[in-house]
Amino acid sequence: xxxxxxxxxxxxxxxxxxxxxxxxxxxxxxxxxxxxxxxxxxxxxxxxxxxxxxxxxxxxxxxxxxxxxxxxxxxxxxxxxxxxxxxxxxxxxxxxxxxxxxxxxxxxxxxxxxxxxxxxxxxxxxxxxxxxxxxxxxxxxxxxxxxxxxxxxxxxxxxxxxxxxxxxxxxxxxxxxxxxxxxxxxxxxxxxxxxxxxxxxxxxxxxxxxxxxxxxxxxxxxxxxxxxxxxxxxxxxxxxxxxxxxxxxxxxxxxxxxxxxxxxxxxxxxxxxxxxxxxxxxxxxxxxxxxxxxxxxxxxxxxxxxxxxxxxxxxxxxxxxxxxxxxxxxxxxxxxxxxxxxxxxxxxxxxxxxxxxxxxxxxxxxxxxxxxxxxxxxxxxxxxxxxxxxxxxxxxxxxxxxxxxxxxxxxxxxxxxxxxxxxxxxxxxxxxxxxxxxxxxxxxxxxxxxxxxxxxxxxxxxxxxxxxxxxxxxxxxxxxxxxxxxxxxxxxxxxxxxxxxxxxxxxxxxxxxxxxxxxxxxxxxxxxxxxxxxxxxxxxxxxxxxxxxxxxxxxxxxxxxxxxxxxxxxxxxxxxxxxxxxxxxxxxxxxxxxxxxxxxxxxxxxx
Numbered sequence: 183x184x185x186x187x188x189x190x191x192x193x194x195x196x197x198x199x200x201x202x203x204x205x206x207x208x209x210x211x212x213x214x215x216x217x218x219x220x221x222x223x224x225x226x227x228x229x230x231x232x233x234x235x236x237x238x239x240x241x242x243x244x245x246x247x248x249x250x251x252x253x254x255x256x257x258x259x260x261x262x263x264x265x266x267x268x269x270x271x272x273x274x275x276x277x278x279x280x281x282x283x284x285x286x287x288x289x290x291x292x293x294x295x296x297x298x299x300x301x302x303x304x305x306x307x308x309x310x311x312x313x314x315x316x317x318x319x320x321x322x323x324x325x326x327x328x329x330x331x332x333x334x335x336x337x338x339x340x341x342x343x344x345x346x347x348x349x350x351x352x353x354x355x356x357x358x359x360x361x362x363x364x365x366x367x368x369x370x371x372x373x374x375x376x377x378x379x380x381x382x383x384x385x386x387x388x389x390x391x392x393x394x395x396x397x398x399x400x401x402x403x404x405x406x407x408x409x410x411x412x413x414x415x416x417x418x419x420x421x422x423x424x425x426x427x428x429x430x431x432x433x434x435x436x437x438x439x440x441x442x443x444x445x446x447x448x449x450x451x452x453x454x455x456x457x458x459x460x461x462x463x464x465x466x467x468x469x470x471x472x473x474x475x476x477x478x479x480x481x482x483x484x485x486x487x488x489x490x491x492x493x494x495x496x497x498x499x500x501x502x503x504x505x506x507x508x509x510x511x512x513x514x515x516x517x518x519x520x521x522x523x524x525x526x527x528x529x530x531x532x533x534x535x536x537x538x539x540x541x542x543x544x545x546x547x548x549x550x551x552x553x554x555x556x557x558x559x560x561x562x563x564x565x566x567x568x569x570x571x572x573x574x575x576x577x578x579x580x581x582x583x584x585x586x587x588x589x590x591x592x593x594x595x596x597x598x599x600x601x602x603x604x605x606x607x608x609x610x611x612x613x614x615x616x617x618x619x620x621x622x623x624x625x626x627x628x629x630x631x632x633x634x635x636x637x638x639x640x641x642x643x644x645x646x647x648x649x650x651x652x653x654x655x656x657x658x659x660x661x662x663x664x665x666x667x668x669x670x671x672x673x674x675x676x677x678x679x680x681x682x683x684x685x686x687x688x689x690x691x692x693x694x695x696x697x698x699x700x701x702x703x704x705x706x707x708x709x710x711x712x713x714x715x716x717x718x719x720x721x722x723x724x725x726x727x728x729x730x731x732x733x734x735x736x737x738x739x740x741x742x743x744x745x746x747x748x749x750x751x752x753x754x755x756x757x758x759x760x761x762x763x764x765x766x767x768x769x770x771x772x773x774x775x776x777x778x779x780x781x782x783x784x785x786x787x788x789x
Contacts, residue, residue, distance in 0.1 A: 213255050
């Protein structure tokens with residue numbers, strides 16, 4: 183158990199039960215710190231600090247006398263160590279709380295986030311690997327482990343992910359995004375982690391704060407970055423706040439509630455009614471997920487500091503923000519700016535689950551929005567491209583069908599301030615898997631992966647795609663969040679090793695690993711310009727090019743072999759004599775006529 187929780191436990195029966203953030207750091211760019219203090223009648227206490235490098239700016243008492251907010255300024259000359267916060271009560275003995283200020287890791291402010299040179303692998307912690315069965319059930323946590331129940335906990339944990347860092351390294355991914363790992367002490371369906379009950383504690387059924395930090399340190403030692411999934415729109419109905427709410431306006435539509443209408447366009451629709459746009463932002467995402475009111479300045483500070491705390495404590499490389507448009511959009515812009523103020527090179531991607539490129543573009547930093555809104559959010563999720571991918575490889579090519587769907591979505595890139603800062607994916611934990619069932623042809627998935635890993639943007643792969651793990655959204659979330667075979671000691675086969683995979687699984691694993699490991703040094707894919715040609719005869723050709731490298735990508739969606747006449751690509755091929763297909767490893771001697779196999783991709787590094 184971490185030091186902060188030892189302190190909390192020791193104070194459990196005393197007037198101070200919680201102080202959050204539980205610690206802080208000297209040398210932050212923003213010297214201001216606001217502490218939430220919770221305890222019985224804590225508002226009756228007088229507070230003092232005797233430290234020349236810490237200014238006690240003021241104490242804010244709110245409507246619930248069990249909360250106060252202490253406003254501090256940590257001066258530039260402040261040194262790491264404990265500062266004594268003294269609470270003096272009208273009755274009873276004074277209490278001194280030792281609050282720790284830590285030293286920052288060298289280079290912390292300049293940490294580099296993930297970018298187009300990375301491929302992010304999304305891991306569902308509860309469904310990936312059980313590395314420590316001893317914590318499957320923890321006292322005080324009622325949701326039980328039952329692998330036969332799709333919506334129960336299955337026992338995957340952080341140790342299980344840590345145990346397989348070599349697997350990620352061999353596959354060729356360079357960053358891991360874990361679905362939420364914070365405490366979700368809900369009576370049921372707690373496995374998904376999106377109903378958080380403590381924003382400063384890793385769920386003990388997944389591990390501990392220290393183990394999470396150890397996992398990140400060891401991932402970094404393998405050259406793998408870590409992205410934390412955060413949720414600011416809501417918390418879990420069993421969050422400790424719900425037992426003693428700080429303020430009436432800490433939550434939206436509380437104590438009665440209405441569900442959100444889920445209509446994100448009302449946040450930017452110039453014709454939207456106030457009723458619709460308010461319900462969109464203030465309605466609850468679900469009945470067991472109270473909607474947080476980020477317009478409350480104390481909650482706003484709390485959430486901003488929570489992000490910075492986890493970045494600094496755990497050494498994060500990025501944040502994925504869940505349900506980004508469902509939060510108060512002006513707060514979210516403030517939050518992005520605050521994080522960037524501390525970490526200018528840090529990466530944040532927001533979940534922007536909308537249908538059209540113009541709707542996604544609204545949420546990207548520096549978009550030319552009619553209402554003047556600037557989100558400060560650099561990376562947005564390209565759901566329109568994902569939707570197109572799910573259809574493109576199942577259709578015959580037409581004016582706007584088949585491969586033309588990909589072309590047309592990318593042709594919309596003019597609406598984005600920065601189309602290279604799009605987070606692209608074929609599926610994730612909320613979407614039916616691209617491989618809906620295990621019998622689907624490999625050619626379809628190979629085409630999709632070749633495209634995903636070579637077009638513009640930052641690719642994300644959902645765990646199990648590389649072993650043909652199926653999942654149909656028509657069967658619900660439990661089906662698309664299946665256990666990774668071999669992640670449990672009782673599993674009969676382990677897909678973590680070639681011996682435990684079928685021939686088909688090894689074929690797709692090797693295919694993806696070849697592209698992923700080549701991609702690590704393919705600068706044209708990282709930062710090169712994309713030039714594409716209108717799909718013709720079931721073939722989509724595009725080039726990624728910079729001053730160092732030119733790569734020709736050919737996607738052939740047809741079911742018959744054909745010879746591709748490349749004369750229309752002369753602007754890129756006129757000064758090239760040959761190439762290497764990085765998928766097969768074969769040399770392409772004749773660039774004028776290229777032989778295409780049915781339902782196949784070629785990624786040709788031109789010479």
